[in-house]
Amino acid sequence: MATLLDAPTTSPTLSTEDLSVLRRLEELVRQTHLLWDQEWVGFSWRNYTFEHMQRVRGLSRTLAREEGADARVLEFAATLHDVTKSYDGDILVGPDGKRVLDENGFWRNATLPPARTNQVTQLYDQLGLAGTVHSVSGGKIADALLAEEGYPEDFRARVDRAVQEHLIAGPNASIEGKVLNDADTVDANIGLPAFYRNIQISLHREDENYAKRGERFLDWLRQNLPAYLDTYLKEKIPTWIEGKQRDFVTKLNTPSAQRLAQQRIDRLRQVNDSLIRELEALEHALEDGGLAVVRYFMENRKNPQMTEQLALLEQRWSGAATPATAAQLLQEIRREAAGEY
Numbered sequence: 071m072a073t074l075l076d077a078p079t080t081s082p083t084l085s086t087e088d089l090s091v092l093r094r095l096e097e098l099v100r101q102t103h104l105l106w107d108q109e110w111v112g113f114s115w116r117n118y119t120f121e122h123m124q125r126v127r128g129l130s131r132t133l134a135r136e137e138g139a140d141a142r143v144l145e146f147a148a149t150l151h152d153v154t155k156s157y158d159g160d161i162l163v164g165p166d167g168k169r170v171l172d173e174n175g176f177w178r179n180a181t182l183p184p185a186r187t188n189q190v191t192q193l194y195d196q197l198g199l200a201g202t203v204h205s206v207s208g209g210k211i212a213d214a215l216l217a218e219e220g221y222p223e224d225f226r227a228r229v230d231r232a233v234q235e236h237l238i239a240g241p242n243a244s245i246e247g248k249v250l251n252d253a254d255t256v257d258a259n260i261g262l263p264a265f266y267r268n269i270q271i272s273l274h275r276e277d278e279n280y281a282k283r284g285e286r287f288l289d290w291l292r293q294n295l296p297a298y299l300d301t302y303l304k305e306k307i308p309t310w311i312e313g314k315q316r317d318f319v320t321k322l323n324t325p326s327a328q329r330l331a332q333q334r335i336d337r338l339r340q341v342n343d344s345l346i347r348e349l350e351a352l353e354h355a356l357e358d359g360g361l362a363v364v365r366y367f368m369e370n371r372k373n374p375q376m377t378e379q380l381a382l383l384e385q386r387w388s389g390a391a392t393p394a395t396a397a398q399l400l401q402e403i404r405r406e407a408a409g410e411y
Contacts, residue, residue: 121375
């Protein structure tokens with residue numbers, strides 16, 4: 071499996087031993103998320119969290135270079151920031167029907183136990199972390215794993231702190247915590263990977279609604295794709311983009327993250343405008359346009375893996391003498407997934 075650790079942007083501050091440990095930790099994180107059998111929990115599907123981690127690590131590298139953050143600390147913190155995320159079950163709701171908040175204003179989740187165990191889950195139990203928000207439990211697991219690898223206490227403490235700050239980075243947060251918080255926020259909310267996520271979440275909700283009536287949304291979608299695309303691209307996505315512009319960009323911690331997020335917002339608008347224009351020649355667009363990519367994402371949603379789907383689609387248009395619009399969109403998604411502007 072190719073990983074972002076193999077990318078040429080890997081920080082020169084990493085030693086050979088660091089790279090070896092990071093590869094072991096990355097594989098441990100991947101295996102840990104597979105200990106749960108639920109395909110969907112909340113806003114995430116089973117294959118989402120590991121790929122999200124890889125993208126956050128790439129974004130952290132990019133932001134670290136501009137903000138002067140410690141790239142070595144961020145490599146380990148980004149790799150482990152969601153190591154306990156799969157323990158987050160359904161959001162708890164109080165007697166009043168409102169979501170239950172913790173002391174920091176985060177939604178509280180029921181603790182979802184894994185179906186199987188490994189080194190991470192054993193540490194989770196040994197450290198008594200059930201019921202803690204995943205940023206806190208993730209930091210403690212990161213510290214324990216790095217201690218087993220022989221890393222000194224001061225380095226472990228900096229990684230632990232950054233992981234704990236990745237959900238909320240206040241004014242006194244470390245620069246690594248601020249960068250990781252920004253990278254985590256941007257990947258989930260702003261850009262083409264976030265657009266991919268929006269497709270998955272939006273259509274999964276439709277799946278659930280149709281299933282309640284004993285029907286399949288995918289059957290309806292294939293019969294009504296033009297109408298659905300028209301509403302989705304002309305109404306839902308512009309509203310979604312403007313919401314991200316309003317709620318996230320200026321609230322990011324670092325100037326470099328704000329610039330990167332704004333560029334991605336602008337690109338999202340351009341991509342969506344292009345997709346809307348393609349609706350006028352829909353039959354052709356569904357073969358070689360950006361809408362061919364969107365259609366594939368919409369119709370292939372069984373625990374999807376974005377990197378795998380990108381590779382399959384890139385192969386489809388790899389031999390074209392003149393790159394199709396679809397291939398251009400795939401290149402832009404791939405670039406953002408690698409953590410670039």
